[in-house]
Amino acid sequence: MKAAVLNAFGSPLAIENVPDPLLGTGEVIVDVVASRVLAYANEVLSGERKYLLELPVVPGPGAIGRIRATGPDATRLRPGDWVYCDPTVRSRDNALSPDIALQGLTAGSEGGLRLQRYFHDGAWAEQMRLPTENAVPIGDIDEKDAGRWCALGTLLVPYGGFLAVQLQAGEIALVNGATGSFGSAAVAVALAMGAQCVIATGRNEQALTELTRRFGARVRTVPMHGDEADDRARILQAAPGPIDCVLDILPPVASAMQVRTAVLAVRPHGRVVLMGGVGMQGGAGLDLPYPWMMRNGITLRGQWMYPPHAATLMAGLIRAGLVDLDHFEIAAFGLDRANEAVAHAAAHSGPFRMTVIQPR
CATH class of the missing domain: 3.90.180.10 (Medium-chain alcohol dehydrogenases, catalytic domain)
Structure with a gap:
């Protein structure tokens, strides 16, 4: 062959x-x-x-x-x-x-x-x-x-993350790094799973605008400017309510500060999943406040890829028309x-x- x-x-x-x-x-x-x-x-x-x-x-x-x-x-x-x-x-x-x-x-x-x-x-x-x-x-x-x-290969990666943090229909999800191939797919997946609203962050404002055009009012975009406190304030302002879960899927070139900006926006007893590449090319590690995590009951987990049954479920979401491959x-x-x-x-x-x- x-x-x-x-x-x-x-x-x-x-x-x-x-x-x-x-x-x-x-x-x-x-x-x-x-x-x-x-x-x-x-x-x-x-x-x-x-x-x-x-x-x-x-x-x-x-x-x-x-x-x-x-x-x-x-x-x-x-x-x-x-x-x-x-x-x-x-x-x-x-x-x-x-x-x-x-x-x-x-x-x-x-x-x-x-x-x-x-x-x-x-x-x-x-x-x-x-x-x-x-x-x-x-x-x-x-x-x-x-x-x-x-x-399927692109959609399954963020789907594995949302399965890991048990995203529920009606919740508000934050996709940190929503302007790349996997991040934009994460927005589509969260909507297909029934998210009430997806907060999409990124530095590419044109790509963020395109997400809103493509998916409508259930997506609210937040351009990231690099000031941690200001970026987080605008994330919280854009959200229609407390943010239930955060999926970080930033690439290796991003900084740990960009991850922390989104993580600390999650509500008390919220969930966070890390799926990106931050730190793979060196640089500072992710520094999170111990008292905040402990007192607020934050769930933080890493997820590489997805569980074995995810591909069958994702094929079902596509067959049902909840994920549109024509995008x-x-x-x-x-x-x-x-x-x-x-x-x-x-x-x-x-x-x-x-x-x-x-x-x-």
Whole structure:
């Protein structure tokens, strides 16, 4: 089969003929129809992000495809079924603290490297092998819509955060960092889950205005100017009531002060989930007042990715029309143009913009 292969960090992807993946028990083989290209894929492939990724490798985290073959332990999946290929691969020998690797992207930890060495290659190929539980049925779709369904990979990240803090219908949610790909998706997800109102913060005022145009009065935007006290005051002024939960999804270039600005806006007994990249490139850590957290009963947790059942639920939200994939603007590239796709994703990232590779 044909695949895009990264042989060395900083080198272009090589389009090569590689052996077809071999099926094992507890696994499926999928014919890849479309796979998204992350906006920061160029930083991963260059080695700038220093992700744990053993080379050579076929990159590509997540895909939409059709089942080609299943192992003997699969009881529901059939050849031809449309599935989301979830890149979040978990070890099966520790249910409480599984090691996690993102197939085709990063091992995440030393333990995750052992997973990566087996489920090594990602989705930028005509076929891929993945654990049976990672092939999530999405129902019948038109093949021309496969690229748009790749938005699952973007939507699922903030959805995992809101599941972690148990966002309830009728609550007020704050999305801190709402102008990027994942932050804007978080606004859509919170609304789909029934949030009364979403407070969306960010530095890009044009992107904030677009969120209001796209989603209407349930979204209230707050441009962040960099003065912590003033920014927080304007957040509280914009909210129609006490803020029940905060999702921080700021990128690595943001500061811990920007995180604290939003965290300290949550109501007493409110919940906060951290999903962004602040601190990954160095800098000060997040400093929160101990007495405030203790006396106000604040719940603070980190969340990486999402639970295994999230993809099934998100597919249901899409099927119900609560999440509209038509919001996403798609730029599609064939496998032979994988390097162009990576460059395009870096240059054209932003809210509801997605670059995909279509191997077939």
